[in-house]
Amino acid sequence: xxxxxxxxxxxxxxxxxxxxxxxxxxxxxxxxxxxxxxxxxxxxxxxxxxxxxxxxxxxxxxxxxxxxxxxxxxxxxxxxxxxxxxxxxxxxxxxxxxxxxxxxxxxxxxxxxxxxxxxxxxxxxxxxxxxxxxxxxxxxxxxxxxxxxxxxxxxxxxxxxxxxxxxxxxxxxxxxxxxxxxxxxxxxxxxxxxxxxxxxxxxxxxxxxxxxxxxxxxxxxxxxxxxxxxxxxxxxxxxxxxxxxxxxxxxxxxxxxxxxxxxxxxxxxxxxxxxxxxxxxxxxxxxxxxxxxxxxxxxxxxxxxxxxxxxxxxxxxxxxxxxxxxxxxxxxxxxxxxxxxxx
Numbered sequence: 082x083x084x085x086x087x088x089x090x091x092x093x094x095x096x097x098x099x100x101x102x103x104x105x106x107x108x109x110x111x112x113x114x115x116x117x118x119x120x121x122x123x124x125x126x127x128x129x130x131x132x133x134x135x136x137x138x139x140x141x142x143x144x145x146x147x148x149x150x151x152x153x154x155x156x157x158x159x160x161x162x163x164x165x166x167x168x169x170x171x172x173x174x175x176x177x178x179x180x181x182x183x184x185x186x187x188x189x190x191x192x193x194x195x196x197x198x199x200x201x202x203x204x205x206x207x208x209x210x211x212x213x214x215x216x217x218x219x220x221x222x223x224x225x226x227x228x229x230x231x232x233x234x235x236x237x238x239x240x241x242x243x244x245x246x247x248x249x250x251x252x253x254x255x256x257x258x259x260x261x262x263x264x265x266x267x268x269x270x271x272x273x274x275x276x277x278x279x280x281x282x283x284x285x286x287x288x289x290x291x292x293x294x295x296x297x298x299x300x301x302x303x304x305x306x307x308x309x310x311x312x313x314x315x316x317x318x319x320x321x322x323x324x325x326x327x328x329x330x331x332x333x334x335x336x337x338x339x340x341x342x343x344x345x346x347x348x349x350x351x352x353x354x355x356x357x358x359x360x361x362x363x364x365x366x367x368x369x370x371x372x373x374x375x376x377x378x379x380x381x382x383x384x385x386x387x388x389x390x391x392x393x394x395x396x397x398x399x400x401x402x403x404x405x406x407x408x409x410x411x412x413x414x415x416x417x418x419x420x421x422x423x424x
Contacts, residue, residue, distance in 0.1 A: 116267055312350050322380075
């Protein structure tokens, strides 16, 4: 009981109201839209405040396949609003049918992540938006070529002028607009959020038991990494995923070259998991039950396994309860139709 009370208090402190935060909460521009129950307003960079015009431009760019060399891939190809803002595939497919090496992370609540990509190589959503454009497997362009193509489409001129004050097109503005649109892709108001807000009937008894397990450091211990209202510490952990074979994916180590980051990957959000299978950065777990069983057996052993990962010894009923709690984190389905493309 003491564990549950402490967990409730901690998560209640982390939970947010359904109203925007003020600009001075973050020392930057104010987020102008109401956010779903359970979330805080995203912090914004000083150089890229959110405006309606910039969101509108960013949405068009997000869906525009002309940002890829052969006109077949857009941001929405791998981060599809109808597929949980992922592509629901173990690894993503770029131009000419090329396969990537990692599962596309969801855009849902990416606004709350300190860094972007599974290995954290992008420090912001703006920086992340630039990456796929020049990746030879994904969109296969150079930034200069992408800018020239967009600038050559007359219908974009008024959109850029409305968003930025003039018609100039450059890679920074393209990235800023896409990032601004992505900062509106927020999901909350889940049964868990309503339960936290006082509706004690919002979560099933099984989900409430799962909540206890999730927060119990002697049992599930999930909240250590999946912390805060977005259920992610934005940090990196080695679980032993995809570390076998001749060329294992070393994750964060590829960015930092630090021994502590060998095989470590960023903690994803747990919100709206029902739409984002398969799970893990390599898509190796098809169901949430399989994910919980993965942790239950203590991950995959390797010399750099995170010290918090250990066999949990959960019973089948406790596994079911944890899965029920994860299901209670499914909230708003954020869907949007592709806009008309400028000509």
